[in-house]
Amino acid sequence: MRADARKNYDRLLAVGREVVTEHGAEASLRDVARKADVGLGTLYRHFPTREALLEALLRTNVDELTTQAADRETSSTPEDALTSWLRDSVALTHEYRGVAALLTAAMDDPESALNASCVALHDAGTRALERAHTAGIARTDIDGTDLFALIAALAWLYDQPSLAPRADHLVGVISGAVLTGQAGSGVSQGRPRARR
Amino acid sequence: MRADARKNYDRLLAVGREVVTEHGAEASLRDVARKADVGLGTLYRHFPTREALLEALLRTNVDELTTQAADRETSSTPEDALTSWLRDSVALTHEYRGVAALLTAAMDDPESALNASCVALHDAGTRALERAHTAGIARTDIDGTDLFALIAALAWLYDQPSLAPRADHLVGVISGAVLTGQAGSGVSQGRPRARR
DNA sequence: ACCTGAACACCGTTCAAGT
DNA sequence: ACCTGAACACCGTTCAAGT
Numbered sequence: 001m002r003a004d005a006r007k008n009y010d011r012l013l014a015v016g017r018e019v020v021t022e023h024g025a026e027a028s029l030r031d032v033a034r035k036a037d038v039g040l041g042t043l044y045r046h047f048p049t050r051e052a053l054l055e056a057l058l059r060t061n062v063d064e065l066t067t068q069a070a071d072r073e074t075s076s077t078p079e080d081a082l083t084s085w086l087r088d089s090v091a092l093t094h095e096y097r098g099v100a101a102l103l104t105a106a107m108d109d110p111e112s113a114l115n116a117s118c119v120a121l122h123d124a125g126t127r128a129l130e131r132a133h134t135a136g137i138a139r140t141d142i143d144g145t146d147l148f149a150l151i152a153a154l155a156w157l158y159d160q161p162s163l164a165p166r167a168d169h170l171v172g173v174i175s176g177a178v179l180t181g182q183a184g185s186g187v188s189q190g191r192p193r194a195r196r
Numbered sequence: 197m198r199a200d201a202r203k204n205y206d207r208l209l210a211v212g213r214e215v216v217t218e219h220g221a222e223a224s225l226r227d228v229a230r231k232a233d234v235g236l237g238t239l240y241r242h243f244p245t246r247e248a249l250l251e252a253l254l255r256t257n258v259d260e261l262t263t264q265a266a267d268r269e270t271s272s273t274p275e276d277a278l279t280s281w282l283r284d285s286v287a288l289t290h291e292y293r294g295v296a297a298l299l300t301a302a303m304d305d306p307e308s309a310l311n312a313s314c315v316a317l318h319d320a321g322t323r324a325l326e327r328a329h330t331a332g333i334a335r336t337d338i339d340g341t342d343l344f345a346l347i348a349a350l351a352w353l354y355d356q357p358s359l360a361p362r363a364d365h366l367v368g369v370i371s372g373a374v375l376t377g378q379a380g381s382g383v384s385q386g387r388p389r390a391r392r
Numbered sequence: 393a394c395c396t397g398a399a400c401a402c403c404g405t406t407c408a409a410g411t
Numbered sequence: 412a413c414c415t416g417a418a419c420a421c422c423g424t425t426c427a428a429g430t
Binding site for chain 2: 101104105107145152154156160161162167169173174176177
């Protein structure tokens with residue numbers, strides 16, 4: 001990549017992060033180009049789609065999460081591995097407003113720049129869930145896609161100002177619904193375990 | 197209301213229903229006016245905000261639901277009343293794509309034309325939940341707003357093409373998480389009760 | 393190779409001018 | 412009273428012209 005191109009790319013990424021943090025995943029791309037002092041065509045050259053830009057902004061987060069999940073496959077109990085994955089995924093997904101819908105849409109679409117991130121997330125969750133299944137601590141009528149749907153739904157709740165205050169609590173409620181067995185009514189009835 | 201105004205109002209409502217059904221709550225209002233053969237200003241005169249139009253489209257549904265919920269306060273068991281409210285609310289909220297976000301936003305905003313519908317929904321749910329609480333069949337760390345958040349999140353799932361296939365199942369999972377006590381692991385572990 | 397910005401086809405919202 | 416559509420300020424996306 002040529003030096004001037006590199007500079008533009010980096011600036012677009014930095015400005016993109018600011019703008020998306022402030023206005024969410026649906027932020028104006030024109031605004032990004034403007035604030036980066038770059039022609040609109042230059043933005044489209046580096047990031048042909050909105051997904052491409054958001055993928056670049058999320059990649060490090062997704063990578064961190066998947067390596068952490070891999071570590072926990074050996075270092076944590078099945079229960080901790082699963083609940084950690086759940087909480088980390090929710091945290092990642094509400095990094096920017098609107099990410100939940102974006103990732104969810106990218107799941108179906110192999111052409112989307114975000115598809116790989118989706119699959120990585122989905123698969124890490126599936127592995128944590130299956131480990132929990134064989135340990136007998138998670139309900140067996142839930143699969144990896146259900147789990148993905150639940151974290152997406154929770155992430156969406158964080159984006160809604162009127163509901164966000166209850167979102168932390170509901171993460172606990174839903175964790176409890178996924179876990180089962182010895183956890184029993186302790187998990188489903190008591191206060192949500194204050195982890196984090 | 198003058199006869200010509202009435203005609204325009206009715207046409208806008210009918211066309212609005214079609215367009216919103218097809219394109220969701222974020223549908224182009226310009227498109228509605230165009231297809232209704234009405235000036236853009238006429239649309240804004242009858243429906244000063246997007247919420248006003250959607251409120252008109254949803255009012256009958258909300259009214260039906262709240263009267264049904266009131267009926268069930270005496271005619272149904274606390275459990276049936278609660279699960280029925282939950283399923284009916286989800287059904288209503290995914291009447292059109294994007295309604296969940298709209299209702300959720302209107303919750304906070306007393307100025308929104310949808311605020312009354314929100315409150316009606318919220319309150320009907322709260323009553324069903326409190327009845328379940330006194331009957332000892334619902335977890336007590338969940339309040340009416342939590343319940344509202346859960347149905348909004350589920351409604352949102354129905355709007356996501358990649359997750360919609362699992363949404364029915366997850367309604368069952370979450371119903372089970374809200375209910376507690378004698379239902380115990382039967383609800384939380386078994387297949388979701390195939391109601392509907 | 394890479395950058396630029398005008399051009400095109402859309403929005404939502406307002407409001408002067410008409411009947 | 413009510414209706415109309417031009418006007419304004421925004422979008423996303425493409426692409427001919429420049430360096």
